[in-house]
Amino acid sequence: MPAEPIRGRPTARPTRRYPWPVEDTGVVEAFVAEGAKRAFGSSLHIEGDVLFYDGWWQAALRVSPRVFAVRDEETPGDSKVLEELADAMASQGFQNVGADYPLVAAITYSEIALGPVEWMVWAPDPATAEADLNERVGRDAFLGDDTSSTPTQPDYSAELGGARRLAGLPASLILTLGVDPGLTDALATALPDCRFESRRLEAVTPDVCGSLLPTLMLVDASTDTAREFIMELRTAACGRFVPVVALTGDAALPLGADAAVDPTTNPANWVEPIRSLLP
Numbered sequence: 001m002p003a004e005p006i007r008g009r010p011t012a013r014p015t016r017r018y019p020w021p022v023e024d025t026g027v028v029e030a031f032v033a034e035g036a037k038r039a040f041g042s043s044l045h046i047e048g049d050v051l052f053y054d055g056w057w058q059a060a061l062r063v064s065p066r067v068f069a070v071r072d073e074e075t076p077g078d079s080k081v082l083e084e085l086a087d088a089m090a091s092q093g094f095q096n097v098g099a100d101y102p103l104v105a106a107i108t109y110s111e112i113a114l115g116p117v118e119w120m121v122w123a124p125d126p127a128t129a130e131a132d133l134n135e136r137v138g139r140d141a142f143l144g145d146d147t148s149s150t151p152t153q154p155d156y157s158a159e160l161g162g163a164r165r166l167a168g169l170p171a172s173l174i175l176t177l178g179v180d181p182g183l184t185d186a187l188a189t190a191l192p193d194c195r196f197e198s199r200r201l202e203a204v205t206p207d208v209c210g211s212l213l214p215t216l217m218l219v220d221a222s223t224d225t226a227r228e229f230i231m232e233l234r235t236a237a238c239g240r241f242v243p244v245v246a247l248t249g250d251a252a253l254p255l256g257a258d259a260a261v262d263p264t265t266n267p268a269n270w271v272e273p274i275r276s277l278l279p
Helices: 024-033 081-091 103-112 126-137 139-143 160-166 181-190 208-212 224-233 267-275
Strands: 038-040 044-047 050-053 057-064 067-071 095-098 119-123 173-177 195-199 216-220 244-247 259-261
Touching (some): 024 038, 057 103, 057 126, 067 081, 067 126, 095 126, 103 119, 173 208, 181 195, 181 267, 224 244, 244 267, 259 267
Parallel strands (some): 173 195, 244 259
Antiparallel strands (some): 038 044, 057 067, 067 119, 095 119
């Protein structure tokens, strides 16, 4: 006879694995209700805590077994995955607790190198969403002690750094590559709300942004090697989403750069084009 379960202690449900193809509705159910880390359907599949549509489009992120972020954008095809996810969430007793949770963007950016998209958070209640988002991010390890995932109304009269702090996001990190230290110091003075990291161009590879997670990169593009670096950066997984400002006196914008600034001018003049690319 099977052993009686100990009263008062719920038995743990093991995570199921789906190495064989299943229906897409089964993939959604496995993702939401069963904690599956791997499953394949005709157009949906699970990789770890991410549900993909059509092999590449991240439809949802499992923050925890009780908190999910569902993409709030139109799918690239005629899939009903977002409606199926909403039904699956509701059947588990979850509710849509809103979109104003900036820690979701921090998680998707750091874990799956995904740029800014719209997400709706599903959870039993807002308090659970906040608690599990904080736990997933790891406040001390990633964002520091002064952040909060609680939605707030930002003061639009504040500078960008103040608005980011009100929104619970870390200060923007600007990575300078090959830039003269004196120019970097002057720019840091003009952008006191940003953090700066500097590297020698010859000492890094195009995947440098993956280890530092910069908000923006400022590259001395005065040489052919530097311009080639910018083009190679755009082929790297992380480099597709990070804005690049080229430091060059040439009239033509280097291929792959989003903006250019003149190295012969005062770095205070670079603030406007840089701020226009910061989130």
